[in-house]
Amino acid sequence: MSQVDHEADAVESGLARLGVATDRALGRAGARSLRYLQLTVQARAVVAERARQPVQVAFALDRSGSMGGEKLRLARQAVIAALQQLHPGDHFAVTVFDDRVDVVAPAAAVNPETLVLAQRALDGIDARGSTALYAGWDTACAELTRVRRTEAIGRCIVVTDGQANHGPSSVLELSEAAKRRRAHGVATTALGIGEDFNEELLAAMSKAGGGQFYYVQKAAQLGAILATEISDAMDVVARGIVVELWPSDGVRLELLSDYPAIWTGTHLRVELGDLVSDQTVDLIATALLPRTSDGDPPSVEVRAADAEGPLELPLQLVSWKLGNHRANDEQPRDMAVLRPAAAVVAARALLGVLERNRRGEFDAVRRRLDEAIAQVANMGRADPEIARHIARLTEAREQLSHFVEEYALKEMHMVGTQVARSNCEDGTKVRSTKR
DSSP states (O other): OOEEEEEOOHHHHSEEEEEEEESOSEEETTSOEEEEEEEEEEEOOOOTTSOOOOEEEEEEEEOSGGGTTHHHHHHHHHHHHHHTTOOBTBEEEEEEESSSEEEEEEEEEOOHHHHHHHHHHHHTOOOOSOOOHHHHHHHHHHHHHTSOOTTSEEEEEEEESSOOOSSOOSHHHHHHHHHHHHHTTEEEEEEEESSSSOHHHHHHHHHHTEEEEEEESSGGGHHHHHHHHHHHHHTEEEEEEEEEEEEOTTOEEEEOSSSOEEEOSSOEEEEEEEEETTBEEEEEEEEEEOSOOSSSOOEEEEEEEETTEEOSOOOEEEEOEEEOHHHHHHSOOOHHHHHHHHHHHHHHHHHHHHHHHHTTOHHHHHHHHHHHHHHHHTTTTTSHHHHHHHHHHHHHHHHTTSOOOHHHHHHHHHHHHHHHTTOOTTSOOOBGGGO
16 A cells, blocks of 8 residues: 655664555545555664663652552552662652642652652651642642753653542643643653542543553552653653644544644644654554545655654655545555554544443443444454454443443553553553564
């Protein structure tokens, strides 16, 4: 199919590969045609012994009443273990929050003394009060600004098990705040523990903040997740990666993958954020082609930029000829594009019905999933991988036609969010060597 690839200068850009492909090479003359686009961005792989950029990380730990007992003990242990992964030259800070915020470890350089002081401070906290999530997170971010270095990888990691019920608490408020912090070099990752937190809020905050969202069913999982987050921060090779899609006249674009995207009036700007060594991101978009084309065929140009500006890469171009109905019906499909597209379409459909299930709107759930099943089936029901997506949607339709346990909804939300972001279902990054 129509496809281009470019092997980038790894040293200059941090990227090893930028590719774009479409599911079909033709559009239908006289009618608008929907075509899928797959944009593949692969970060370069680096050796373990490389000199890395310093990491500046802040933790905002929920200490509200619901965190009491074993949950808080395990959370403290996980934060302490994560801090011990840091090296001299890195910085850290720790806040704890209930209805008020305490800075238990002010922003400081990593050394044996500051780590011991942080551990002692964390060992002394107990659960109490309600949940001022915004204030706890914002104070942790503010601590990092006191020691902020532009070359450092900035991260704020929120660990909570409850609703934001004290201070700013809406999805819009926290998403906009996380977006502003991201613009100043601090990305936000959020971990929700148990069944009582608001996954829509934490996922939106993480998306806007350029970080990750995790559903943590049991507090015992915290240690491994935080260890991965610190390891990934140390493994960043490409910063602030942006992919731009420039359509020709009459082509309408929609991003299906779950990344921040803005239509500027001339092109679609997609913010991928930081990429770690050997990470691969597959972005899925649709292009609605015009009925007719005067002159050049309908097309989409793909460009890449990073935190320093446009990358010195040739423009990537995918284009479609317009053919008659018979030629369109008989043309082959690129299943390598349609398989990841089907995964994202299925994930988006599931994410869109979970809240409806909570409200008991079962007819609306069935209608939406029926639409998704038909859409995915149209991509190639005979393909084994696409057939598995159809089967999962069919199973979800039956399951979500009745009230289900909260943990099951949160598990579905976690999987759907990660698939729509081209991550593994557990939230870890996809590496090209493990695909």
